[in-house]
Amino acid sequence: MATEHDKKESQNLPSSVTQYLDTLLKKMRYRRKVREDVRVELAAHFEDELKGCASDEEKRKKAKQLITEFGDVKLLAVLLRRAKRRCRPLWRTVVARTFQVTGILLLCFILYAIWFACGKPTMRVDYVALFNQMNQPQIRDQDNAWPRYEKAIGLYVPQSPVTKRLASYRQGGKERQDALWLKGLLRGNEQKAAEWLVQNQKHWDSLGPEKQVIVQKCLDYDWVPLPVFAYGTYTEWAATTFDRMAEYVLDCIREGAEIGDPHPRGALPRSVPPGFPNAELRSWLESRQIPADFVRAISVAVLREANRRYKDLPEDIGGPLSDVEQEYIGAWVKQNDAAWREFTAGSDKSYCYRPYTADPNGKERPLWSILLPPLSPFRDMARLGMWRSRIERQRGQIQESIEDCIAIARAGSHWQGKGTHVEQLVGLAIGGLARDEILRLVGEQELSASDLQNLQTRLSQIYPGGYPHINMEGEKLFFMDIVQRSFTDGGPGGGHLIPGQWEELTDLSGSYSDRADKRHLVPLYTALSMIHAGRDETIARGNELYDLQAKMAKMTPYRRDACDLKMPDEVLASIPKYRYFLIQTVLPASSRVSEIAYRGKMQHESALTVLALKRWRLEKDAYPQTLDELIAGGFLKELPLDPYSDKPLVYKKTDDNFILYSVGPNFKDDQGQVAMERGSQRRWGTAETGDIVLWPLSRIDK
Amino acid sequence: MKFESQLLKGIAPVVVLEILSRGPMYGYELDQAIEQQSGEILTLGKGTLYPLLYNLEAKKLIRGKWQDSQSGRKRRYYSITGKGEGELARQKAQLKELTAGLNLVFGGALAPA
Numbered sequence: 001m002a003t004e005h006d007k008k009e010s011q012n013l014p015s016s017v018t019q020y021l022d023t024l025l026k027k028m029r030y031r032r033k034v035r036e037d038v039r040v041e042l043a044a045h046f047e048d049e050l051k052g053c054a055s056d057e058e059k060r061k062k063a064k065q066l067i068t069e070f071g072d073v074k075l076l077a078v079l080l081r082r083a084k085r086r087c088r089p090l091w092r093t094v095v096a097r098t099f100q101v102t103g104i105l106l107l108c109f110i111l112y113a114i115w116f117a118c119g120k121p122t123m124r125v126d127y128v129a130l131f132n133q134m135n136q137p138q139i140r141d142q143d144n145a146w147p148r149y150e151k152a153i154g155l156y157v158p159q160s161p162v163t164k165r166l167a168s169y170r171q172g173g174k175e176r177q178d179a180l181w182l183k184g185l186l187r188g189n190e191q192k193a194a195e196w197l198v199q200n201q202k203h204w205d206s207l208g209p210e211k212q213v214i215v216q217k218c219l220d221y222d223w224v225p226l227p228v229f230a231y232g233t234y235t236e237w238a239a240t241t242f243d244r245m246a247e248y249v250l251d252c253i254r255e256g257a258e259i260g261d262p263h264p265r266g267a268l269p270r271s272v273p274p275g276f277p278n279a280e281l282r283s284w285l286e287s288r289q290i291p292a293d294f295v296r297a298i299s300v301a302v303l304r305e306a307n308r309r310y311k312d313l314p315e316d317i318g319g320p321l322s323d324v325e326q327e328y329i330g331a332w333v334k335q336n337d338a339a340w341r342e343f344t345a346g347s348d349k350s351y352c353y354r355p356y357t358a359d360p361n362g363k364e365r366p367l368w369s370i371l372l373p374p375l376s377p378f379r380d381m382a383r384l385g386m387w388r389s390r391i392e393r394q395r396g397q398i399q400e401s402i403e404d405c406i407a408i409a410r411a412g413s414h415w416q417g418k419g420t421h422v423e424q425l426v427g428l429a430i431g432g433l434a435r436d437e438i439l440r441l442v443g444e445q446e447l448s449a450s451d452l453q454n455l456q457t458r459l460s461q462i463y464p465g466g467y468p469h470i471n472m473e474g475e476k477l478f479f480m481d482i483v484q485r486s487f488t489d490g491g492p493g494g495g496h497l498i499p500g501q502w503e504e505l506t507d508l509s510g511s512y513s514d515r516a517d518k519r520h521l522v523p524l525y526t527a528l529s530m531i532h533a534g535r536d537e538t539i540a541r542g543n544e545l546y547d548l549q550a551k552m553a554k555m556t557p558y559r560r561d562a563c564d565l566k567m568p569d570e571v572l573a574s575i576p577k578y579r580y581f582l583i584q585t586v587l588p589a590s591s592r593v594s595e596i597a598y599r600g601k602m603q604h605e606s607a608l609t610v611l612a613l614k615r616w617r618l619e620k621d622a623y624p625q626t627l628d629e630l631i632a633g634g635f636l637k638e639l640p641l642d643p644y645s646d647k648p649l650v651y652k653k654t655d656d657n658f659i660l661y662s663v664g665p666n667f668k669d670d671q672g673q674v675a676m677e678r679g680s681q682r683r684w685g686t687a688e689t690g691d692i693v694l695w696p697l698s699r700i701d702k
Numbered sequence: 703m704k705f706e707s708q709l710l711k712g713i714a715p716v717v718v719l720e721i722l723s724r725g726p727m728y729g730y731e732l733d734q735a736i737e738q739q740s741g742e743i744l745t746l747g748k749g750t751l752y753p754l755l756y757n758l759e760a761k762k763l764i765r766g767k768w769q770d771s772q773s774g775r776k777r778r779y780y781s782i783t784g785k786g787e788g789e790l791a792r793q794k795a796q797l798k799e800l801t802a803g804l805n806l807v808f809g810g811a812l813a814p815a
């Protein structure tokens with residue numbers, strides 16, 4: 001608003017007035033345009049007042065007086081600001097107030113976010129100690145199996161790669177299918193393969209004994225070294241697996257093709273287990289010791305080894321051990337005699353208790369980082385027992401075979417009904433392994449009535465308090481510990497999820513990524529934490545779900561299906577994901593776990609029933625018409641329950657045998673048809689088709 | 703004669719409205735007019751005048767408008783609005799009643815000689 005003329009006029013004012021006006025407008029703290037208007041107006045006032053002064057001195061004096069009359073600059077600035085603010089139009093006031101409120105809210109939010117992000121957990125309960133207290137039995141130390149198991153694990157000698165591979169062929173699955181395919185190829189091309197071996201033996205012989213040993217070592221590790229030819233010489237090693245090479249050689253022989261360079265699977269592994277002759281292979285390259293016909297030489301070794309491994313591989317999983325199985329698996333079993341003695345001594349104990357300790361490397365030692373017992377070698381030991389039992393049966397040592405099966409079953413029971421879900425699942429798997437083996441034993445051998453009774457009695461004594469349900473208490477403690485470590489303690493909602501804990505939570509949920517990459521996610525984690533339910537609400541919802549899980553764990557799959565209750569998994573799927581992210585992350589798939597436990601119970605009861613049926617047949621020369629006869633005759637205490645029908649397992653007498661099955665997860669009686677999935681038998685059935693056949697094994701050991 | 707500031711504060715808006723009802727004026731003019739027309743009995747502090755003008759403007763009793771003066775300088779001229787005239791009439795009526803009341807109390811001693 002000030003014109004050039006105004007500015008010029010203002011310059012004539014005494015400096016004290018200019019300074020006064022400057023200070024006044026500065027303290028007024030209002031919009032620049034309004035302040036400029038006020039300056040022009042007041043400057044004009046001063047000019048008018050000073051117009052009549054004759055000299056500069058008079059002007060200065062008059063100006064001083066005027067300034068005094070205008071009064072305290074700060075007070076005047078406040079009065080002017082207030083008055084000008086009142087002059088403001090309504091829309092401007094609304095906009096200004098909106099900005100002010102938004103600013104205040106934003107500031108409050110930033111302060112809240114900082115406070116929120118800086119939250120710290122409070123450790124009130126030592127859940128590791130509580131978990132130990134929960135699992136520690138009131139027994140004497142000498143009744144605890146763990147010291148013996150620990151010793152057994154220490155003594156355990158793992159399988160060599162070839163032994164492991166041979167053993168895996170008896171476990172079904174793709175590896176077994178591949179092995180049977182190779183067996184078919186070997187059998188179908190027996191004549192041609194024999195002739196090819198005779199013709200090409202010279203290539204193998206020309207390698208010399210030292211190199212032959214190295215090659216054989218590679219084959220023992222299931223790798224076939226293939227030299228890569230470039231620039232007129234061999235420059236590098238590649239590799240393929242033993243099975244692929246065997247298939248390649250057999251295909252060439254079948255089609256009468258020349259053995260060329262097979263397509264390698266990749267580079268020869270550098271991080272190989274101890275004993276793999278990597279250094280020797282490398283020295284061959286460096287000293288140019290690889291003969292031109294190396295691939296043919298190695299093909300001879302592969303074909304001979306394939307003949308050894310696969311030619312006599314039994315068609316059914318439970319069939320007698322082949323020579324090569326006896327050689328490798330038998331040696332491995334023998335190596336583990338001492339370990340097995342400790343294992344069986346442990347299995348005789350009434351209880352297994354191993355105190356849980358938090359990972360000493362963990363910063364805060366939470367319950368979720370507790371060190372589980374070494375379950376993998378323990379499970380391997382159970383498999384050792386299974387092989388041991390088979391070898392003993394083949395040698396006619398039936399009593400020893402029975403004892404080993406019972407030892408496995410008892411060892412499995414030591415991990416059931418308590419502890420973590422992982423331990424319980426391992427216990428269930430080991431128990432299942434034992435009962436499978438007992439059924440194979442009963443199927444293969446004509447046991448005496450006393451042997452059968454002994455087996456049945458000892459098997460029934462494994463669970464004196466009844467077959468255990470899945471215990472959910474441990475998992476609930478995990479949840480409580482995670483809540484304790486992930487939430488603040490106190491405040492609105494009992495506490496909030498600490499943004500820094502999202503890294504841990506996403507790691508728990510399996511979304512592992514580089515931690516350095518997550519720094520930029522802090523604002524996102526803070527926002528997610530604000531969305532997340534508070535501590536009290538999370539605990540309440542978690543308790544509700546864990547209680548539901550515990551309730552469901554005591555209901556058979558059939559009852560669950562019939563009562564039309566929502567499964568915890570379904571409840572979980574229906575709640576907002578990010579509001580209950582912690583629960584979504586840590587709550588186990590309990591319905592599946594407890595179903596597995598019911599299957600274990602069914603398997604256990606079916607094994608007892610099969611033993612009772614075998615005893616009946618020995619005594620009466622035929623199987624009974626119904627299972628009720630076993631109860632009436634005192635052969636069995638209670639009928640085996642089918643968790644998928646809540647009725648006894650289906651028993652049908654056949655010509656000289658019987659069939660015992662569960663209707664399976666589709667809750668329908670498919671007349672004992674084993675479930676099929678993608679053309680393969682599925683022993684445990686699927687939700688859509690088939691029954692779970694428990695006897696005869698010939699229906700399922702394919 | 704100088705009045706108690708609280709007493710003046712109460713009547714200052716009426717005085718300003720009354721002066722402006724006689725024609726538009728800018729701040730300095732108004733200040734001079736109040737002094738002259740009240741026989742130098744009423745004087746508004748300079749620090750009171752401008753906040754008062756802005757407050758009356760905010761209440762829409764007066765209206766400010768920039769205009770060029772004869773000297774070529776821009777000045778903000780204030781004039782009374784319709785609302786201001788209404789308010790002035792109301793205030794004047796009140797003052798009349800107040801004066802009458804005071805006269806009765808003081809036995810006519812407050813009436814002009």
